[in-house]
Amino acid sequence: MISDIKWNERYNIGVEVIDKAHRKLFSIVRKMVMLNNDEKDREWICREGIKYFKNYVLKHFAEEEAYMRSVNYSGYAAHKCVHDDMKNETLPALEKEMDESDYSSESIQHFLGICTGWLSHHILLEDRAITGQIPNKWTEEWTEDTSILEKTILWAMKQLFNLELTTVSSHYGGEDFGKKICYRLTYRDSDNASLKVYFVLEEKLVLEITSQLLHIPLTRVDRTVTETLKIFARHFMKRIAGNHNTLNQYRLESDHLLSEEQLEQDFDKKYPNHSLLFNTGIGYFALCVKSQ
Numbered sequence: 001m002i003s004d005i006k007w008n009e010r011y012n013i014g015v016e017v018i019d020k021a022h023r024k025l026f027s028i029v030r031k032m033v034m035l036n037n038d039e040k041d042r043e044w045i046c047r048e049g050i051k052y053f054k055n056y057v058l059k060h061f062a063e064e065e066a067y068m069r070s071v072n073y074s075g076y077a078a079h080k081c082v083h084d085d086m087k088n089e090t091l092p093a094l095e096k097e098m099d100e101s102d103y104s105s106e107s108i109q110h111f112l113g114i115c116t117g118w119l120s121h122h123i124l125l126e127d128r129a130i131t132g133q134i135p136n137k138w139t140e141e142w143t144e145d146t147s148i149l150e151k152t153i154l155w156a157m158k159q160l161f162n163l164e165l166t167t168v169s170s171h172y173g174g175e176d177f178g179k180k181i182c183y184r185l186t187y188r189d190s191d192n193a194s195l196k197v198y199f200v201l202e203e204k205l206v207l208e209i210t211s212q213l214l215h216i217p218l219t220r221v222d223r224t225v226t227e228t229l230k231i232f233a234r235h236f237m238k239r240i241a242g243n244h245n246t247l248n249q250y251r252l253e254s255d256h257l258l259s260e261e262q263l264e265q266d267f268d269k270k271y272p273n274h275s276l277l278f279n280t281g282i283g284y285f286a287l288c289v290k291s292q
Contacts, residue, residue, distance in 0.1 A: 006030060011123045013131050015067060021060040022123055028053050029116055043103040050098075050111065054091055061087060068130060075136040079126055085171045086118060090277075093168040097279055110177050110284065114168070114277075117175025125173070125271070146170065146274045152243045153276065153287055156236060161212060165278040165285070172200075172277035174267040177284040179203040181221065182258040183233055184266070187250035194292035195250050198272070199233050200263065205283030230255060247289070266290075 007026045012019045032049040061083045068076045094114060098107040129136040150167060157163045180202050187195040201209075203221060210228040211218045218225060234252065241247040258266070272288035279285075 011120075013123070013127050013133065015131065018060075018064055018067060018127065018130075021056070021063060022119075022127070024056060025053070025060065025119055028056060029112065029119065033112055033116075042105075042108070046098065046103050046108055046111075050095060053115070054095075057091070058087060064127070064130075071130075073130055075129060078136060079130070082122065082126060082171050085169055089167060090114065090118070090169045093166055093279060096166070106178070110279075113176040113178060118173065121173045121175065125268070146276075148243075149240070149274050149287075149289070150276055152240050153278070155243070156239045157278075157280065157285075160236070160239075161209060163280045163282070165280055167276065168279050168284070169277040170275070172275040172286045172288060173271065174200075174264050175277075176260075177202060177277075180260070180284075181206050181226070181229065182260060182263045183229060183255065184258050184263075185233060185237060185255045186253045187247075188253045189249045189251070194253075195247070196266070196272075196290045196292065197233075197237060198258075198263065198266070198286070198288040198290070199229075199236075200286035200288070201229075202283030202285065205280055205285055208282050226257060 007023050011022055011026075028049065032046070032053070035045045035049065065076070065080055065083065068079060073079070094107075094111045098104075098111060101107040125134070126136060128134050150170070154165050154167075157165050180200055183199040183201075185197045185199075187197065189195070206221060206225060206229055207218050209232060210225045213228055213232060214224075233255070237247070237252075241250070270290060272290040275286070275288040277284065277286045
């Protein structure tokens with residue numbers, strides 16, 4: 001829960017300049033969460049808080065990257081790619097959503113949820129790897145294959161639901177963006193290699209998609225909605241696979257709805273090879289692909 005964000009000693013990686021910056025970032029986000037309850041000055045508070053948070057993030061990234069270079073950290077390139085994604089893609093997309101919605105409570109929830117989750121996960125799963133406490137979870141950098149997958153997803157959502165997606169992140173790590181539904185499909189190829197695909201959809205987007213598919217207005221998630229979501233996910237992946245040679249080699253073996261805890265456990269074991277987060281204008285949507 002973003003309301004529970006606070007510094008914990010387990011976030012220390014043992015490098016003072018980095019740990020000090022992390023403590024400061026936690027303090028900024030925590031203060032923004034607390035001040036967000038002030039509806040009268042919410043927009044001004046958020047504008048100033050976001051500006052301060054972003055400036056401090058950029059300063060911290062530069063310091064952290066300088067330290068990684070100074071110790072010849074082998075995972076520098078992949079780590080910097082995650083930084084660049086946050087700096088050049090995620091923060092601008094979140095800012096744009098807030099500005100276009102006049103700082104609606106929902107857009108602020110997206111900002112705080114994504115930033116809080118990103119900060120926690122990044123420290124625990126990437127920054128601790130700098131000092132050798134754990135192996136680096138992001139073992140692959142952005143590839144042409146990911147770019148093709150992103151373009152195919154954008155095309156498919158436009159074709160199916162006339163939705164214009166904005167990419168929020170190319171390194172989605174399971175961060176919270178509100179009430180959501182998680183769905184996992186498991187595929188296998190002729191060599192018995194496994195591929196897992198995760199759909200993570202904001203609840204209101206699920207209701208909009210299923211309402212369109214069934215041609216009836218839906219206001220709550222029930223068995224009909226979840227079963228329709230399964231059909232959508234399978235059909236969507238067939239469209240994706242038809243334009244993506246790697247995915248086209250696999251056949252569906254099983255599918256399951258996941259709790260948020262199960263999703264987090266899966267991500268903690270191994271990060272996906274491709275993990276994309278989008279804003280559809282109706283709700284957030286992530287599609288992640290992980291080979292086993």
